[in-house]
Amino acid sequence: xxxxxxxxxxxxxxxxxxxxxxxxxxxxxxxxxxxxxxxxxxxxxxxxxxxxxxxxxxxxxxxxxxxxxxxxxxxxxxxxxxxxxxxxxxxxxxxxxxxx
Amino acid sequence: xxxxxxxxxxxxxxxxxxxxxxxxxxxxxxxxxxxxxxxxxxxxxxxxxxxxxxxxxxxxxxxxxxxxxxxxxxxxxxxxxxxxxxxxxxxxxxxxxxxxxxxxxxxxxxxxxxxxxxxx
Amino acid sequence: xxxxxxxxxxxxxxxxxxxxxxxxxxxxxxxxxxxxxxxxxxxxxxxxxxxxxxxxxxxxxxxxxxxxxxxxxxxxxxxxxxxxxxxxxxxxxxxxxxxxxxxxxxxxxxxxxxxxxxxxxxxxxxxxxxxxxxxxxxxxxxxxxxxxxxxxxxxxxxxxxxxxxxxxxxxxxxxxxxxxxxxxxxxxxxxxxxxxxxxxxxxxxxxxxxxxxxxxxxxxxxxxxxxxxxxxxxxxxxxxxxxxxxxxxxxxxxxxxxxxxxxxxxxxxxxxxxxxxxxxxxxxxxxxxxxxxxxxxxxxxxxxxxxxxxxxxxxxxxxxxxxxxxxxxxxxxxxxxxxxxxxxxxxxxxxxxxxxxxxxxxxxxxxxxxxxxxxxxxxxxxxxxxxxxxxxxxxxxxxxxxxxxxxxxxxxxxxxxxxxxxxxxxxxxxxxxxxxxxxxxxxxxxxxxxxxxxxxxxxxxxxxxxxxxxxxxxxxxxxxxxxxxxxxxxxxx
Numbered sequence: 001x002x003x004x005x006x007x008x009x010x011x012x013x014x015x016x017x018x019x020x021x022x023x024x025x026x027x028x029x030x031x032x033x034x035x036x037x038x039x040x041x042x043x044x045x046x047x048x049x050x051x052x053x054x055x056x057x058x059x060x061x062x063x064x065x066x067x068x069x070x071x072x073x074x075x076x077x078x079x080x081x082x083x084x085x086x087x088x089x090x091x092x093x094x095x096x097x098x099x100x
Numbered sequence: 101x102x103x104x105x106x107x108x109x110x111x112x113x114x115x116x117x118x119x120x121x122x123x124x125x126x127x128x129x130x131x132x133x134x135x136x137x138x139x140x141x142x143x144x145x146x147x148x149x150x151x152x153x154x155x156x157x158x159x160x161x162x163x164x165x166x167x168x169x170x171x172x173x174x175x176x177x178x179x180x181x182x183x184x185x186x187x188x189x190x191x192x193x194x195x196x197x198x199x200x201x202x203x204x205x206x207x208x209x210x211x212x213x214x215x216x217x218x219x220x
Numbered sequence: 221x222x223x224x225x226x227x228x229x230x231x232x233x234x235x236x237x238x239x240x241x242x243x244x245x246x247x248x249x250x251x252x253x254x255x256x257x258x259x260x261x262x263x264x265x266x267x268x269x270x271x272x273x274x275x276x277x278x279x280x281x282x283x284x285x286x287x288x289x290x291x292x293x294x295x296x297x298x299x300x301x302x303x304x305x306x307x308x309x310x311x312x313x314x315x316x317x318x319x320x321x322x323x324x325x326x327x328x329x330x331x332x333x334x335x336x337x338x339x340x341x342x343x344x345x346x347x348x349x350x351x352x353x354x355x356x357x358x359x360x361x362x363x364x365x366x367x368x369x370x371x372x373x374x375x376x377x378x379x380x381x382x383x384x385x386x387x388x389x390x391x392x393x394x395x396x397x398x399x400x401x402x403x404x405x406x407x408x409x410x411x412x413x414x415x416x417x418x419x420x421x422x423x424x425x426x427x428x429x430x431x432x433x434x435x436x437x438x439x440x441x442x443x444x445x446x447x448x449x450x451x452x453x454x455x456x457x458x459x460x461x462x463x464x465x466x467x468x469x470x471x472x473x474x475x476x477x478x479x480x481x482x483x484x485x486x487x488x489x490x491x492x493x494x495x496x497x498x499x500x501x502x503x504x505x506x507x508x509x510x511x512x513x514x515x516x517x518x519x520x521x522x523x524x525x526x527x528x529x530x531x532x533x534x535x536x537x538x539x540x541x542x543x544x545x546x547x548x549x550x551x552x553x554x555x556x557x558x559x560x561x562x563x564x565x566x567x568x569x570x571x572x573x574x575x576x577x578x579x580x581x582x583x584x585x586x587x588x589x590x591x592x593x594x595x596x597x598x599x600x601x602x603x604x605x606x607x608x609x610x611x612x613x614x615x616x617x618x619x620x621x622x623x624x625x626x627x628x629x630x631x632x633x634x635x636x637x638x639x640x641x642x643x644x645x646x647x648x649x650x651x652x653x654x655x656x657x658x659x660x661x662x663x664x665x666x667x668x669x670x671x672x673x674x675x676x677x678x679x680x681x682x683x684x685x686x687x688x689x690x691x692x693x694x695x696x697x698x699x700x701x702x703x704x705x706x707x708x709x710x711x712x713x
Binding site: 008015018019022028031035038039041042045046049050052053055057058060061064065068071072075076079080082083086087 | 349350353354357361364365368371372374377378380381384385388389391392395396399400402403406407408
């Protein structure tokens with residue numbers, strides 16, 4: 001059976017993939033997806049740890065993280081759509097009105 | 101080795117699926133006669149004639165509705181743990197969830213009133 | 221475990237409940253206010269925030285933990301909450317003028333300022349990782365929207381995007397740290413984490429990893445170097461009153477969370493986080509001040525200056541003595557006054573067709589609006605840490621606390637940076653007095669704005685002349701945290 005360490009390694013890898021995506025990908029939608037991957041890696045950690053400890057806390061926290069992720073996704077998409085209307089581009093390198 | 105033991109059936113199943121699929125595709129490619137025409141290469145959608153390309157752009161309004169849906173949809177996740185222990189929470193639980201849903205309704209009413217739900 | 225909260229719990233939550241009910245009523249009520257009566261909404265928001273502040277009064281000097289130990293009502297929380305609410309009130313007052321010029325809807329704006337304040341209050345009181353996280357996100361999501369509030373403005377949108385991407389990323393880092401902490405300690409309660417951390421089970425490396433993730437995640441929120449790169453862009457692009465609220469309210473609440481986490485959850489690991497925060501403080505002060513020197517946009521200049529000030533405040537946390545924490549709290553309060561005052565003047569310069577953000581637009585302000593230039597002079601002197609202002613007293617306590625705890629070099633870096641910073645604050649003053657005025661256009665100021673600026677300037681001066689009262693209050697607030705349990709630093713790092 002998979003043990004706690006397997007889950008922790010998997011979630012660590014997912015978190016690393018998400019982090020790399022945020023910095024390396026050049027499409028805003030992909031960056032948003034990468035952030036979602038990071039948050040889901042965290043969820044996996046919480047659930048795995050909660051199961052290991054034998055408490056439901058981990059699962060409850062996951063609900064909160066999911067809600068927050070949904071709220072963030074909605075706001076993020078709204079910002080991206082607004083920018084797209086102004087700029088017709090999803091490449092973050094194209095947004096240079098401010099010094100980066 | 102325990103993890104490998106547990107997943108051995110899955111790996112076997114995966115292998116069998118891959119081999120069978122590959123074999124069937126290969127057999128079909130070798131045996132079937134190839135007579136192409138326009139009707140055959142068209143997209144098949146339940147027998148209805150296709151009108152436009154499937155890779156169409158969605159209206160941006162779709163995203164607005166989808167975003168509102170996602171936010172309200174995820175809130176229901178809190179109803180599940182609440183329902184499980186409702187017999188312990190009793191009246192307090194009912195009032196509490198009433199307040200929670202009431203706040204959601206306020207948000208919904210706001211979205212409605214400001215015209216976020218108008219399609220046209 | 222008791223599941224149902226008691227009425228007593230609810231009574232302790234009075235300020236938060238007042239604010240929540242108020243903002244919900246405002247959200248719906250605002251829909252029925254005609255477009256030319258938007259000012260009424262700002263007033264209503266102001267009144268609700270005032271009521272929240274009043275509901276906070278009976279909590280002064282109390283120390284209880286309610287709702288199954290996830291929510292603390294103590295002096296520390298009250299101190300930060302007062303700063304957050306007052307900052308929100310000043311933000312609303314300075315926004316009135318700005319909302320008219322930009323011609324945007326007031327309802328959502330006012331409600332978002334209030335939700336952000338609610339988030340800050342929960343952050344200040346949270347003694348459970350989940351509570352803190354919810355507070356932080358309530359605040360952060362409100363700010364993402366507020367930064368991009370000027371929908372047709374390209375810069376506002378880009379600022380919102382940058383803040384959103386880096387903000388959510390830092391949230392991910394922070395919550396990952398929380399997940400590790402929960403796994404190692406077996407609980408999300410701060411008190412339980414402290415017990416588990418005192419005799420750590422499992423690998424020490426894992427504990428360090430968790431603490432570093434938490435510090436990095438919060439480092440983004442307080443804009444400490446090397447997690448600062450979003451701040452100048454976001455402050456420049458965001459609506460000016462929001463940039464001011466972001467640099468004060470968000471920073472104060474994030475500092476509250478950082479201080480509470482480090483001191484109450486990880487006192488046993490103090491040598492680890494102290495060395496991390498030492499580096500953060502030294503880098504923030506140096507990089508912030510050096511980068512501010514070349515800025516010609518005042519919002520960017522204030523952004524870099526706020527990065528440097530995050531470094532100063534961190535010094536008190538590195539010292540980690542009651543004196544150090546009190547000094548940090550005092551400095552957060554003082555910083556709130558001077559930063560909001562300086563931003564209010566930038567907001568006041570914004571007129572129809574005039575951005576009022578560039579340094580050259582301050583030319584001859586001393587002749588156009590002498591009292592405004594004088595107020596700006598006070599804020600610049602205070603930010604530079606020159607007596608007789610509160611900025612000087614705050615810095616003196618911070619550096620004194622660092623020396624007391626054996627961090628002499630950190631104090632030296634701080635003093636050197638203060639001297640350095642005077643250069644660019646003096647530049648602003650030079651533009652106001654020494655250059656001929658560029659524009660003859662009238663500079664109408666709303667009375668509410670004038671009052672807000674005058675009050676901030678008065679607070680900075682009074683705090684500098686009679687600092688004892690503020691320091692006593694901060695000290696009793698810091699005592700609520702039980703900082704005494706932290707051992708003094710043994711060696712000089």
